[in-house]
């Protein structure tokens with residue numbers, strides 16, 4: 001097919017390059033005319049360009065408007081900002097969409113899960129407003145808090161701030177209702193801890209309740225996030241779309257991945273007004289990197305979400321059905337699903353199933 005879509009491809013770190021080439025293979029055989037523009041981010045970019053998130057990578061996404069990326073390693077407690085968080089904030093990708101559905105041939109406790117997590121992606125505790133203990137900034141913050149409200153923060157405390165705004169909430173609430181209506185989803189459940197954090201989570205809840213958006217037939221309810229978590233593991237089929245602030249959305253989307261068979265299966269999209277970046281929910285899995293053991297399905301299904309975004313609906317369906325077919329047959333699967341096939345073998349099997357349709 002003639003070149004129709006320019007897409008930025010960021011292989012990422014750890015298992016990223018392995019699952020990225022699997023997704024590229026499958027999208028190429030889906031034959032919708034994608035021109036790939038590969039750009040680095042993460043450890044590769046730091047080694048090549050001395051920068052974890054080079055301007056050229058960001059500019060390329062701005063130019064192509066769509067990107068698909070492998071996971072990027074964020075060393076724990078290193079003090080530098082996560083590339084993933086920076087990317088979402090730089091491109092204002094305010095809504096993360098993470099569907100989790102029961103897949104054929106993947107036995108789990110609950111066989112009838114069909115959930116979509118919509119997570120606010122730019123605010124909350126992930127905004128990156130950090131005060132390290134003992135710094136002049138932390139000292140000034142302690143002083144200010146004492147002056148403002150007689151709060152006494154211990155001198156050895158680290159502080160992370162949790163901003164949640166009306167504007168930031170409104171846009172993700174509207175996105176969630178538009179998504180639910182367009183995808184024939186019946187119910188949105190908003191998770192929060194408004195009883196303990198009335199000014200941040202409470203604002204998230206009130207803004208959603210008061211927003212004048214046309215809700216169509218979509219039922220709206222809210223639940224305390226701890227109760228929601230317990231109900232999710234007990235009766236996941238009771239839920240449909242979950243709308244969550246950033247931190248809870250991050251945690252509950254991994255929980256939803258666990259409900260349907262693990263992180264290797266769950267795709268994701270980060271969407272803003274102008275740009276969209278597709279990526280699996282899982283991380284760079286350093287424990288299995290370079291061993292050809294990574295399950296490429298999460299990344300391939302992220303590719304199917306990208307195809308939908310490009311309005312290539314028929315190709316998206318072919319890719320999703322090919323994944324289902326390979327899982328249902330069960331002969332080719334990676335070790336996380338109890339098999340012994342390699343990443344490449346799974347990708348080849350899915351690619352063959354796409355071309356035979």
Ligand code: NAD
Pocket residue numbers: 015019070071072073074075076084263264265279280281282283284285286287288293294295296298336
């Ligand atoms: P992880 O998702 O990388 O791994 C958790 C577990 O799941 C590991 O045992 C891993 O082997 C397994 N796993 C993950 N993906 C798999 C796949 N496709 N196939 C088979 N098994 C898979 O989570 P982590 O270990 O907490 O994080 C590792 C690194 O990834 C960290 O630096 C973290 O910051 C980063 N991370 C990046 C992203 C992203 O780029 N969007 C998301 C999450 C974590």
